[in-house]
Amino acid sequence: MSGRTRRRARAARPARAKRVVLLSLGALALVVVACSVWVGARAAISYGDVSAARAEASAAVAAVAADPVSAASRSDRLRAVAARLEDAEGLTGDVVWRASEIVPFVGANLRSYRLTVEALHEAVGRGLTPVVTDLARLETAVSLADRTVDTETVAGAAAGLRTAERALERGRTMLREAESGPLLPPLASGVREAEELVDGLHGTVSSLSVAARVLPGAIGGARAKNYALLFNNNAELRTTGGIAGAMSELTADGGRIELGRQLVPEDLNPPAGAAIPVTPEERALFGTRLGSYIQNVNLTPDFSRSGELTAAHWRAALGAELDGVVSIDTASIGLLLEATGPITVDGRVLNKDNASKVLLRDVYLEIGGRDQQDAFFGELTRVMFDKLFGAGTGTVPVLKALGMAVDQGRISIWLADGELQRELAGGPLAGPLAQLTDDGAPVGVFLADETAGKMDTFLEGSVTATCHAPAATPSAGDTGKSGTGKASTGKASTGKKTGRTVTATATLVSTAPEDIASYPWVVTGPHVPDLTTGHIRTQVQFATTDSLRPTRVSVDGEAVTAITRVIDGHSVSIATVDLAPGAVSVVVAEFAALPTRSPTVERIVATPTATEFEHYAEPGTCG
Structure with missing residues (x-):
């Protein structure tokens, strides 16, 4: 090949390569x-x-x-x-x-x-x-x-x-x-x-x-079943909605349901010194009162335990065994009345709009004496049962109202049959603690009144949950300014991710009027040591799955020593706050996620109330 030919060949190669590239592109x-x-x-x-x-x-x-x-x-x-x-x-x-x-x-x-x-x-x-x-x-x-x-x-x-x-x-x-x-x-x-x-x-x-x-x-089945119906009063909060101020006996036989005896707490509460035994963990969190009064069985957020305690009270006082316990709160009555229409109890007309006001406030201001109040709520149960199971009541509206109450956490059920109880596990009917899950709801905030009155008609606020994903620490030797304007330490750091946490916040507001101290003692409560009449004392419970560990609890920005124990595999931390009329208090609990767990936050489980309480969860994955 001549020199001229070689030069032409070399010149042609880039052109051919360019054509190939262009054709490929x-x-x-x-x-x-x-x-x-x-x-x-x-x-x-x-x-x-x-x-x-x-x-x-x-x-x-x-x-x-x-x-x-x-x-x-x-x-x-x-x-x-x-x-x-x-x-x-x-x-x-x-x-x-x-x-x-x-x-x-x-x-x-x-x-x-x-x-x-x-x-x-x-x-x-x-x-x-x-x-x-x-x-x-x-x-x-x-x-x-x-x-x-x-x-x-x-x-x-x-x-x-x-x-x-x-x-x-x-x-x-x-x-x-x-x-x-x-x-x-x-x-x-x-x-x-x-x-x-x-x-x-x-x-x-x-x-x-x-x-x-x-x-x-x-x-159904071959034998009749006996159940206790606990009517929870939201005016005095407990984890499932309120104290069990009235109780009824329900029987079910061959698919037919009947309302039995109407009971009051005095029919079931044990004599002094004969309280139902509680565990050391329960005693540390709630005291012996958890087993001393039927009204306190739902101080614990573990409704399976509430059911067992109710059955123990029933057995001790009445000599009868229970097949289960059904808990429903006062606010559910308004939902059901929207489906059934109004009812009349002791001369008072109750409808979907006024039920909460009448049942949570008017009864205690207008009916004198605990016995008369108990009689009113017993009559309410009978009239409401007859209305629900009466001719002309539509099945679909009632089932929708019950479904709404269940979704809001207002109805809880415990069944003595372990196999049936397992079918409820994880759902809203199983109670507050059972709803906690790493898949969306790793933390719950539950409230329990310690005023011993009916002051929670004046308690409002919000509960929130936020997940904080890991954040990288500063690189080694970083001595610059932090985002807050404060100088950093200048110490070498690892550069690893830290801070996988969940924060739960309860904001409580007292809407009690200035003259609340003049209200009847059944509203303001008997004299509680170190509590001013008209103030609201609330036990705030923070419960989590076993993926989280409590690291700090504060009240209004000041760290407090919270009581913490483990119940049924769940960590429960408790702080107590007192509210004067018009006062606001913010209780914050911080939790660290275990290194091997990545819980997600989509919602927060909380005590159902009859007053305005906002529930908010900022979605996120702590991992």
């Missing part, structure tokens, strides 16, 4: 464009299916909730909705779509959209559609007028409802995953709407699933 660009068109087209088609299906599903869910008897007639419509969602899921699940999910920002939105579609299909196709017939059967299985439940029909729906409940749980998990990443506002809004729909479905189906597994054994 062109091909890659073509592939990207083709993939974009492919994904965009499929997204557009699926979006139409999803939008129509979501609207139809929302309408169908609302219709089924309003009239479960007609649910079976909507099964064809729901199947059509599920088919639309299945088509949309098919459009978002191919290899091209999945590969596009790795593209920065765009990929996060594609993944979120796919997961939302899958979640909706799971919820409607496998969660709701297969059980609409069961929902209709369940509604007809309950006859309020006859005070009966067809336990065989209820038991027959248990398996299908459990399968549906699990499908809805999977849908909720997918939607939680869909929330992660930088999402476009319209998509983020769509995910939230889908969550509301699936969460609502899950709550309904989960409650019915538990009922279908528990009711046949709890009120």
Whole structure:
């Protein structure tokens, strides 16, 4: 080869390489464009299916909730909705779509959209559609007028409802995953709407699933069952809502429910020196009064223990065994009256609007004497029972009102049968402590009155929970200024992450009037040592899962020595505050997460009250 030829060859190589690169880039660009068109087209088609299906599903869910008897007639419509969602899921699940999910920002939105579609299909196709017939059967299985439940029909729906409940749980998990990443506002809004729909479905189906597994054994079977009904008065707070100021006996035989004897605390409280034994941990937290008075069985947030103590009181005082304990608070009466209409008790008309005022305040100002007040609440129980189980009362409105009370933590149940009790575990019916979980609610704030009056009609405030993820410590030798303007120590640091914590805060406000000291002693309480008449003394309990350890408790910014013990595997820390009329106090508890645990905060479990209390949790993962 001549020199000229070699020079031409060398000159041609860069040109050929450039052409190859350009051709490759062109091909890659073509592939990207083709993939974009492919994904965009499929997204557009699926979006139409999803939008129509979501609207139809929302309408169908609302219709089924309003009239479960007609649910079976909507099964064809729901199947059509599920088919639309299945088509949309098919459009978002191919290899091209999945590969596009790795593209920065765009990929996060594609993944979120796919997961939302899958979640909706799971919820409607496998969660709701297969059980609409069961929902209709369940509604007809309950006859309020006859005070009966067809336990065989209820038991027959248990398996299908459990399968549906699990499908809805999977849908909720997918939607939680869909929330992660930088999402476009319209998509983020769509995910939230889908969550509301699936969460609502899950709550309904989960409650019915538990009922279908528990009711046949709890009120059916070969023998009659005996239960204690504790009527909790929110005017004097305890962890489940209030003191057990009135008690009733309930019997269930072959699915039929009857109201038995009406009791007052004096019928069950043991004589001096004969208190029900409590554990050393319980004694340190609550004193011996936990076992001395039936009114105090729910000082502890562990409702299983409250049930055991109630059964012990019942056995000792009446010589009878209990199959369970049902606790319901005063504020639930207003919810039920919205479903049943007004009632008249001892000449007083109670309705959904005035029930709390009459029961928590007027009774103590207008009815003189503890015996007369006890008689009023006993009459209230009888009249309310007759109204609930009377002709003309709609089953669906009553069940909705009960469901709302359960969701608010106003109803708790303990069952002596361990197998049935395990079915309640983790749900709101199991009581305050049992609801704590690393998956969303690792901390709870519970209140108990120590004024011994009815002052909690004047107690308002808020409870909050916040998760603090790890933060990196300064690098070695950093001697600069901190963000607060204070000089740092200048000491070498490790650069490791620290500070995995959860903070729970209770803000308490007294709305008592200035002349509260002139109110009857039954309102302000008997003389309590070191407590001024008209002030409110409250025990604030902070309880956590075993993933958290208490590190500091403060009252109004000052650290205090809190009493801390472990109950049923949960840490419980207690601080006490006194409030003058108009005063505000802030109690803060800080907890450190164990290195191997990553609890998430989505909600806070708290004592239900009849006054204004805001519950807020700042979502986050402590890990």
